[in-house]
Amino acid sequence: MIMRGGQPLLLPAKPVFIWFTLALALMLDMLPLGRQPWRPDLLALVLVFWTIHQPLRVGVGAAFVFGLFMDVHRAGLLGQHALVYTALSYLAIMVHRRILWFPVSSQALQVLPLLMAVHVLELIVRLISGDGFPNWSFWLAPFLQALLWPVVSLLLLMPQHRAHDPDENRPL
Secondary structure, three states, X not given: OOOOOOOOOEOOOOHHHHHHHHHHHHHHHOOOOOOOOOOOOHHHHHHHHHHHHOOOOOOHHHHHHHHHHHHHHHOOOOOXXXXXXXXXXXXXXXXXHHHOOOOHHHHHHHHHHHHHHHHHHHHHXXXXXXXXXXXXXXXXXXXXXXXXXXXHHHHHHHHHXXXXXXXXXXXO
């Protein structure tokens, strides 16, 4: 992972932790809370995070599979979420090196256009499939996801931080 100067060196992310967090985000999105249009998509947020931080482990294929899971769960148009998550993952892979140079608070501003773009794509797919235009609270979700970015980053990077070891003879 490419990091800015002055940031602490992180341990490698464990694949089990990556896939556990993705599965947990999927389950949280599947909770029967009703589908409010403004509710942030946690799975999309965690997918973007891991696609940016671990693009060789989580990419377009994983996004497609998780999108199919969401399509089956929502019983809507099959492939809608798969298309949206795949596009989101592709866009995140395209800009992942640039995003990692920013501090976490600025990363949220860099991720916001990605979230907005796939939100527009989701709206286009919904309109083509015959759904009506959702109410205006539909546009709150990407902003809420961007606001959640620092919290998600903190939680998902926490296991990778090194323990403070005051050994003077240790090179790293």
